[in-house]
Amino acid sequence: MISYFSSADRLVAAILVIAVVAYIGWRVLTSPEQALQFGFNGLSVGAIYALMAIGFTLVYSTVWFFDLYYGAAAALGAYGVFYLRSQEWLGGIYQVNTPVVNIIFAVVVAGVAAWVLHTTLYGRLQQRVPPPVLRTLGGILALVVGAYAGAVLMFPSDLHILFGPMAAIAAAIALFFLARFTYSSMLGRRGYKILTFVAASAALALALFLGNALVSSPGSKLYLSWVVSCLLAGSVGLALYRGLYVRMRQRSRSPLIMLVASLGILLALSASISIVFESAPRPLPDPFGSVPWTLGGANIKGFNLFAIAAAFVGFVALLITLKWTPFGRAVRAIGDDEEVARVVGINTTVIVAIVFFVGTAFAAMAGILNGHDTAIQPRMGLLLLLKGWIASVVGGIGNLYGALLGGFLLGVIEQFAIWDLAGEWKDVVAFVLLILFLSFWPQGLLPRK
Amino acid sequence: MLTRPPSWQRLSELARNPLQAFALSRNNVELWANLLIITFAVVFMLWKGATFAVTLGTVFAIWAMLSVSLNLVVGFTGLLSIGHIGFFGVGAYTVAILTSTTAYENLRTGAIPTFGWPFFAALPVAAIAAGLVALLVGIAFNRFRDDIYVLVSFGFAIISFNVFLNLRGITRGAFGIHDVARPQIGSWVFDTELELMLMAMALMVIVVGISWFIVSSSFGRVLTAIREDEQVAEVFGYHASHYKLAVWVISAMMAGVAGGMFSSWTTFIDPNSFILLESVLLVSIVILGGLATIWGSLLGALAFVLLEEGMRFLPFLPQEYVGQARQVVLGILLVLLMVFRPQGLVGRYKL
Numbered sequence: 001m002i003s004y005f006s007s008a009d010r011l012v013a014a015i016l017v018i019a020v021v022a023y024i025g026w027r028v029l030t031s032p033e034q035a036l037q038f039g040f041n042g043l044s045v046g047a048i049y050a051l052m053a054i055g056f057t058l059v060y061s062t063v064w065f066f067d068l069y070y071g072a073a074a075a076l077g078a079y080g081v082f083y084l085r086s087q088e089w090l091g092g093i094y095q096v097n098t099p100v101v102n103i104i105f106a107v108v109v110a111g112v113a114a115w116v117l118h119t120t121l122y123g124r125l126q127q128r129v130p131p132p133v134l135r136t137l138g139g140i141l142a143l144v145v146g147a148y149a150g151a152v153l154m155f156p157s158d159l160h161i162l163f164g165p166m167a168a169i170a171a172a173i174a175l176f177f178l179a180r181f182t183y184s185s186m187l188g189r190r191g192y193k194i195l196t197f198v199a200a201s202a203a204l205a206l207a208l209f210l211g212n213a214l215v216s217s218p219g220s221k222l223y224l225s226w227v228v229s230c231l232l233a234g235s236v237g238l239a240l241y242r243g244l245y246v247r248m249r250q251r252s253r254s255p256l257i258m259l260v261a262s263l264g265i266l267l268a269l270s271a272s273i274s275i276v277f278e279s280a281p282r283p284l285p286d287p288f289g290s291v292p293w294t295l296g297g298a299n300i301k302g303f304n305l306f307a308i309a310a311a312f313v314g315f316v317a318l319l320i321t322l323k324w325t326p327f328g329r330a331v332r333a334i335g336d337d338e339e340v341a342r343v344v345g346i347n348t349t350v351i352v353a354i355v356f357f358v359g360t361a362f363a364a365m366a367g368i369l370n371g372h373d374t375a376i377q378p379r380m381g382l383l384l385l386l387k388g389w390i391a392s393v394v395g396g397i398g399n400l401y402g403a404l405l406g407g408f409l410l411g412v413i414e415q416f417a418i419w420d421l422a423g424e425w426k427d428v429v430a431f432v433l434l435i436l437f438l439s440f441w442p443q444g445l446l447p448r449k
Numbered sequence: 450m451l452t453r454p455p456s457w458q459r460l461s462e463l464a465r466n467p468l469q470a471f472a473l474s475r476n477n478v479e480l481w482a483n484l485l486i487i488t489f490a491v492v493f494m495l496w497k498g499a500t501f502a503v504t505l506g507t508v509f510a511i512w513a514m515l516s517v518s519l520n521l522v523v524g525f526t527g528l529l530s531i532g533h534i535g536f537f538g539v540g541a542y543t544v545a546i547l548t549s550t551t552a553y554e555n556l557r558t559g560a561i562p563t564f565g566w567p568f569f570a571a572l573p574v575a576a577i578a579a580g581l582v583a584l585l586v587g588i589a590f591n592r593f594r595d596d597i598y599v600l601v602s603f604g605f606a607i608i609s610f611n612v613f614l615n616l617r618g619i620t621r622g623a624f625g626i627h628d629v630a631r632p633q634i635g636s637w638v639f640d641t642e643l644e645l646m647l648m649a650m651a652l653m654v655i656v657v658g659i660s661w662f663i664v665s666s667s668f669g670r671v672l673t674a675i676r677e678d679e680q681v682a683e684v685f686g687y688h689a690s691h692y693k694l695a696v697w698v699i700s701a702m703m704a705g706v707a708g709g710m711f712s713s714w715t716t717f718i719d720p721n722s723f724i725l726l727e728s729v730l731l732v733s734i735v736i737l738g739g740l741a742t743i744w745g746s747l748l749g750a751l752a753f754v755l756l757e758e759g760m761r762f763l764p765f766l767p768q769e770y771v772g773q774a775r776q777v778v779l780g781i782l783l784v785l786l787m788v789f790r791p792q793g794l795v796g797r798y799k800l
Contacts, residue, residue, distance in 0.1 A: 264780040386603055
């Protein structure tokens with residue numbers, strides 16, 4: 001059945017591609033200024049799709065099932081920003097800050113913290129400290145972290161004081177390890193101690209400077225709320241993986257059953273979002289001011305440039321992590337064959353859990369950017385998820401470059417298609433593109449090797 | 450396949466030794482699911498009274514038609530389709546356009562002609578229209594499988610919703626279509642709730658009968674073979690794609706009939722009845738009830754309808770959140786079922 005079409009398929013695919021390219025080319029030639037505008041709009045929409053597709057591809061190429069929680073994660077991220085910022089920004093029109101939500105997320109964060117402590121420290125300290133003491137201490141620590149998360153959610157107007165120092169310390173630690181990783185892989189053990197001392201003191205200075213800057217500027221609250229909601233969505237993703245998917249995979253459920261289970265999660269979470277926030281669309285504050293710049297006849301908003309930059313930064317960071325770090329090698333090994341990876345000593349549960357955390361954080365970031373660009377509503381998640389899915393299929397499923405390319409391509413084609421059609425047909429265009437693509441070019445633009 | 454009733458021998462043994470029933474019912478999820486849902490339905494009907502039961506019966510019949518027809522595709526053929534609401538919408542819109550007599554001026558396209566057909570003439574056309582759409586879609590979708598099938602069927606649901614919403618020259622867009630005709634024989638118009646429920650129930654019985662005939666015939670056995678292993682079915686000389694296309698079209702026609710009945714019952718339709726969410730709910734009913742059993746789909750539809758109406762009477766739940774709360778419950782149920790019982794309550798097949 002599949003091979004029956006394949007010789008004709010390539011011809012049809014070629015004709016379709018030529019038609020699309022010719023159409024866009026004709027459009028660019030007839031009115032270049034407008035084309036620039038549409039192209040830029042396409043890129044800025046495509047950046048969101050690309051972020052979505054990158055996270056999606058990361059998870060899919062590791063565990064090989066479609067996790068529809070992704071859509072809920074995007075909505076969760078966007079609503080997280082709304083939850084933290086609306087009271088101040090909109091002057092208390094929406095009283096959304098409720099103790100129930102805070103407690104639920106505090107419990108999730110405490111659970112994740114307990115799991116992290118258990119996997120990282122328990123095995124090492126078991127020999128030296130008696131396990132009951134260790135368990136009690138770990139439990140207390142996890143509770144403290146959970147209570148801290150609850151406090152951050154409870155007092156969003158003091159976000160910069162509560163969360164700013166933490167963000168500064170985390171950034172400094174991350175940069176310190178990045179620096180250590182860079183110089184140790186370049187120089188080996190030579191001058192290790194001195195360089196470590198230099199890097200540590202630089203990181204300390206950075207932490208102090210950044211912490212001071214964040215605490216003293218209330219304007220940073222919006223950006224901190226992005227970080228908080230990405231982390232929260234990631235924690236939920238990790239908790240879902242560890243609490244649910246691991247169990248299902250132990251029972252060797254098929255990918256389709258996992259898909260249906262994640263559909264249930266998506267259904268429950270988006271309905272919960274509309275219970276807490278009501279289903280009407282809501283705005284998010286404008287992050288960089290809305291005065292557009294003019295460039296060659298096209299109006300360009302700073303925020304859209306930021307979105308494009310965010311997609312590229314996320315892509316490059318993920319690519320470097322996957323290519324050159326031990327973690328990345330483990331992820332690729334699990335993607336190739338999970339059983340073998342486990343046999344050679346990779347702790348697959350931990351690695352996959354981190355992958356879920358990172359991928360979900362990407363989805364949340366895409367949701368936040370989309371929310372700032374248009375508006376947020378509880379149903380946005382499913383549509384964003386489907387767009388990310390389409391982008392990763394168009395780009396070649398399981399390939400990171402493909403996800404980036406597919407996302408931008410989908411955005412640009414969508415925008416050029418609604419030039420002549422009306423704007424309301426853009427979802428139809430996206431799905432028709434998908435069906436044509438899957439029919440005639442099923443392996444995607446850049447297939448996974 | 451309806452779940453098999455207990456044999457006479459088993460029943461006579463039970464009559465001699467009634468205590469055996471406890472041993473038999475232990476760990477028998479199917480039995481408990483049946484008992485629980487049916488008891489709940491009966492108690493609910495008795496408590497709320499006849500008018501309520503009649504309305505509920507119509508809603509149940511429509512959802513039952515949809516879920517039984519979807520089970521033919523998902524359960525018996527193994528194609529997880531989330532786009533079934535599109536065919537429901539095609540049926541509903543066909544009946545509404547053909548029977549509605551309300552004039553409608555569109556600024557862009559001018560007046561839309563009205564036809565004023567009777568309901569019973571429009572219903573077969575609705576089934577045929579849904580079948581034709583399904584034929585086109587099915588030919589395009591036939592080469593996909595598994596999770597890609599899920600994705601493209603999502604796509605079909607979104608495309609059909611957008612067509613209903615934006616093709617204003619035909620569907621009147623977000624304004625919807627008013628005054629859809631009620632079923633009428635001669636001068637006898639079915640406009641009480643009871644007559645409509647009986648009508649819907651009659652259609653449901655026809656749909657269930659056809660489905661039962663399909664799954665117990667040799668055609669149904671070929672479908673099961675395709676579900677289990679498509680290549681083996683091909684080796685035995687069955688064109689798997691033809692069979693899949695046939696059952697897809699039949700199932701879509703049933704959904705079209707359900708849609709026609711729906712639009713005639715509400716007498717007003719707009720695109721919001723055919724959003725993607727409804728399709729997801731429909732799939733979760735089918736999986737909840739059980740894959741590859743007709744009885745399971747009926748049970749799932751009953752549970753779904755009761756869940757909504759039952760939650761309406763929870764004292765601590767505000768009325769406007771009932772729909773969302775039902776989705777939360779349904780989502781959690783779906784997750785629990787997938788972990789502990791992936792074939793659904795009375796199902797015969799795991800995805």
